[in-house]
Amino acid sequence: MPLTPLRAPQNPSQDLRHRVSVFNLTQQALTALRDAVAKMKPRGDNKGFEYFAGIHGWPQFRCQHSTDQGQAFLFLPWHRAYLYLFELALQDQNQQARLCWWDWPASRQAGIPPAYEEQDVEGQPNPLASGPLPQNVPNPPPNWSPTTQREPGNPAELPGQEVVEEVLAISDYYAFELALERQLHNNVHGWVGGDMGVIATSAYDPIFWAHHTMVDRLWSLWQSKHASPGPPPDTYARPLGFGKLTVGDVLDTKRLGYDYAASVQHVDVPAEDPHANHQH
């Protein structure tokens, strides 16, 4: 089946968002991210933090992970679409807000990145330190609290760069996707522990979004390294459960308006008269 593209952007280079490591966020970018998350949290509508968290886990459980009934070909495309929509919701609150990625290998000494670990920022609660848990669940466990909790393990047990490189080197897409999901993604969820450690509540913790942005970045790196989008063409028309978005729509991050550029530099060229040097 032919790929039906999204509406082509008018100018693909215009406003391309560059997602950066949480360790490379400028103070301005971190402030914008915190501002957007803080504004999403109290909203009770479909622009709110709980609405998005509830898509992945309780109560909707629409996330796609590997099962015993087939290959996990929707794990990466589904989460890419999910992050894309969440980032747009962030920008509805603060136009400058961007998702950032959690560089796990860079956290093997300090653990949770300070941007997400600090409890207070300038005398106010850090919006990235925890998220609100729904309080209307029918059967809450005894330790159910108003906000998410973490129980991080030994930082040295986070995936190292060597393991990440081994996974990126896998040439078969399905084998790569399974290794990325089970060896890296699952490991980090369990390492953070607490509410991040289970599907039902993980997306209510703000660090979920930085964790999955890293997963998405690794898929993007794999795509460049192996010169392949990944999923086979016969999956492109498969809907992802987010309106019209299909697998084929999310293969190229630039079509969704972002990338993972290692560094970005713009040089403004002074305006000149284009005819100044012409000889008549």
Next chain:
Amino acid sequence: MDRYVSPPLTVPPPAKHSTYDHVDLELHGLDHSGESFAVRAFVNDTEATAQTPTEGNPAYAGSFYVFGHGPCLGDEGHCEVPPGPVSPYDFRDPHPLTPQYQSLPITDTLRARAGGESKFTVTLVPVANRGGKPEGADLLYFGRLGLIAYS
């Protein structure tokens, strides 16, 4: 269960001549309804536990990680997995608690530990993050163990 020790397994035929390319351990029907956990695999170490070292241990074949669903928050029946579609017109996605499949390559460890033997055992130890510390846990439930060799 808090530990699984396989019966003596037969080395896949190619292994007798050490000519197989790789060997995968497979778990089918793996339960993931509780907390997240790691499963550590050991070859020819029937006494392995959550306290058994992994670094530098020649019996340690590797780990895989299970992203647990978490406690059942719903009303009665919420977490009951139906055996399949309820009718030919049921096109809903599988229940989120549908058991998983996991695999783990054990080639190098198998060669080193059982290269010259016809039988070996696999011990699987589930380890959970409890309060930031790894701890043995009663979390490992699955339906079938597979050993798949590729030459």
